Amino acid sequence: MLKDWRTKLTLIFFSGLIILFIVAPLLGLLLRTSPSEYIQTLQDSEVSQSIRLTLFSSMGATLIFGILAIPLAWLLARKHFPMKGLVNGLIDLPVVIPHSAAGIALLGVISRGTWIGQAGEQVGISFVGGTAGIVVAMAFVSLPFAINAARDGFAAVPEKLEKAALNLGASPVRVFFTISLPLAKRSVLSGLVMMWARGLSEFGAVIIIAYHPMVTPILIWERFASFGLSYARPVAAVFILVCLAVFVLMRVLSQKNYHVRN
Amino acid sequence: MxxxxxxxxxxxxxxxxxxxxxxxxxxxxxxxxxxxxxxxxxxxxxxxxxxxxxxxxxxxxxxxxxxxxxxxxxxxxxxxxxxxxxxxxxxxxxxxxxxxxxxxxxxxxxxxxxxxxxxxxxxxxxxxxxxxxxxxxxxxxxxxxxxxxxxxxxxxxxxxxxxxxxxxxxxxxxxxxxxxxxxxxxxxxxxxxxxxxxxxxxxxxxxxxxxxxxxxxxxxxxxxxxxxxSGIKNIFQCRFNPDEQQNGLFRGKTPHGLLMKVIEPPAQNITHLMIPGEDIIVSEQKLETSATNQYQGFIKEIITLNHGVELIISTGENFSVIVSKKSVHSLDLSRGKKVWISFKASAVRQM
Incomplete structure (x- = not known):
């Protein structure tokens, strides 16, 4: 009994320590910012524009690239093909490489000298130093979250249900939209939310491609480098609160949309 | 089609x-x-x-x-x-x-x-x-x-x-x-x-x-x-000598040496024989009947079924015999009791 208590206490102690490690710096940052600083920061048009840009760029990256990646996730969950392991590994690559390196690599593909860059310029899209570039950089580093979650979601749908639907005369496309996707919806949505959240916080890849317009992580860094901690902290605090609010809202919405899995 | x-x-x-x-x-x-x-x-x-x-x-x-x-x-x-x-x-x-x-x-x-x-x-x-x-x-x-x-x-x-x-x-x-x-x-x-x-x-x-x-x-x-x-439990592999025939009956031996008499000529020297459990009669004494296959054994197991009772009777080979609950009572059948089983040569089917 005593031993049991000791084990429990040790577990609680170490778990608490880890949670504290995550929460304490954030809480410290939020609490050290005074109400007047919050108000001032919210009234700062540079900050609010930057937050809007960050939120919508990441949203754009998620909607365009995340949704385009869903068929690939299904393919990885359902089909066997040569070098599938390699493809799975490639998908995780953006997570493991330094993001500034990812930015440099991306620049080689979308800068004005490349055909993609030139094609973009012709239709009025400028990647380098433009919102389109921010979207591409955010998508590059955050796509693995959407693909991996959706792949696991599709893999968890019993294949038998898809086969039963085919047997009832449905086309493979109809089976995907009426059976596979609705049943994997929870994982797909949570992957998209994670992708969006990861996109918001991207700094390394974005700064290489577009210093301006300034996304909030770059704005925080710029204020820190130019004016010091006291100027960067309120921006960081506001950005954390906005991200948390939107993140919680998205989570709640994606859970609510779902019923009876069984 | x-x-x-x-x-x-x-x-x-x-x-x-x-x-x-x-x-x-x-x-x-x-x-x-x-x-x-x-x-x-x-x-x-x-x-x-x-x-x-x-x-x-x-x-x-x-x-x-x-x-x-x-x-x-x-x-x-x-x-x-x-x-x-x-x-x-x-x-x-x-x-x-x-x-x-x-x-x-x-x-x-x-x-x-x-x-x-x-x-x-x-x-x-x-x-x-x-x-x-x-x-x-x-x-x-x-x-x-x-x-x-x-x-x-x-x-x-x-x-x-x-x-x-x-x-x-x-x-x-x-x-x-x-x-x-x-x-x-x-x-x-x-x-x-x-x-x-x-x-x-x-x-x-x-x-x-x-x-x-x-x-x-x-x-x-x-x-x-x-x-x-199909529920038939009494299936025995029998070795026949095709030339050996007595009173119109063919005689074969199971691996445990039980002699079985059948009416139909065996298709092969080694043939599987089946006897439906319902066609086997249980008695306390040897019977004077037309059943040419008669063996003494003891009751190894008694299993109550939905309709009737299944007896596993060992005579060297194990036979599954289906009887009514009334028979169990009237013959006072219990585990270990010595009994006779008999069935006609015509009840034996070949595979």
């Missing part, structure tokens, strides 16, 4: 070997075999879910072997029903009706009609997760019938149901078959096969052992496996 010709396929260690079958329109065929025999694999091959290595499938003369799953007019009901969990029962049933050029009201009418036939009208607004096994099975049937398949393929449809529900569903399946629908029903249950089928096909280890009308299959089983499946 559905005709299966020389279907073979290899799935890992399992091998389905050269299956050929003909299923007439309106037939009720049960594929009978133990689990792992290859029944479900054959069903999935018919539905197009598995592509066989060899063989062809014809439906009404048309080769459907290469036809895609969604175009094959063979409706499969999975053993675990595979109802779509995110759709209510009415949407499940209507699933196969979409994309057929039917209007919304036509689909609703058809769903109502199918729900009535499967007696699930009261469940239409429920989610599959809230249904009992029997209810889910009926919904799965209605859903498959909605796509109007030429042949209904059922994978162990009664396996997960209790006795009462099993009776109800059995009646429903009979009803569907009587309305003209061809049914292929996979089961490991001999009683299920015996009560439902017009034709039985017995599969063991990926091989089709025998197929025909149930009474033919069970009366003349071609192998020990089929015989045991």
């Amino acid at each position: 559905l005709e299966i010709k020389n279907i073979s396929t290899r799935l890992g260690d399992f091998h389905l070997k050269n299956i050929s079958l003909k299923v007439e329109k309106g037939d009720y065929l049960t594929l009978l075999g133990l689990s792992g025999a290859g029944k479900t694999v054959l069903l999935e091959i018919l539905a197009g879910l598995i592509t066989p290595d060899e063989g062809t499938i014809f439906l009404d003369g048309e080769n459907i072997s290469g036809m895609s799953i969604q175009k094959r007019p063979l409706g499969l009901v999975y053993q675990d029903m595979a109802l779509f969990p995110h759709m209510k029962v009415h949407k499940n049933i209507a699933f196969g009706l979409h994309g057929k050029g039917l209007s919304g009201s036509q689909i609703r009418n058809r769903v109502t009609q199918l729900a009535e036939q499967a007696r699930v009208t009261h469940l239409l607004d429920r989610h599959p997760g809230t249904l009992s096994g029997g209810e889910a099975q009926r919904v799965a049937l209605a859903r498959t019938l909605a796509s109007e398949p030429s042949v209904l393929l059922l994978d162990e449809p009664l396996a997960s149901l209790d006795v009462t529900l099993r009776h109800e569903l059995r009646d429903l399946l009979k009803e569907i078959n009587q309305s003209g629908k061809t049914i292929i029903h996979v089961t490991h249950d001999y009683m299920e096969a015996a009560t439902l089928s017009k034709t039985i096909a017995v599969i063991e280890n990926g091989t089709l052992l025998q197929w025909g009308k149930p009474e033919e299959v069970f009366r003349n089983p071609v192998s020990e496996f089929v015989a045991r499946f």
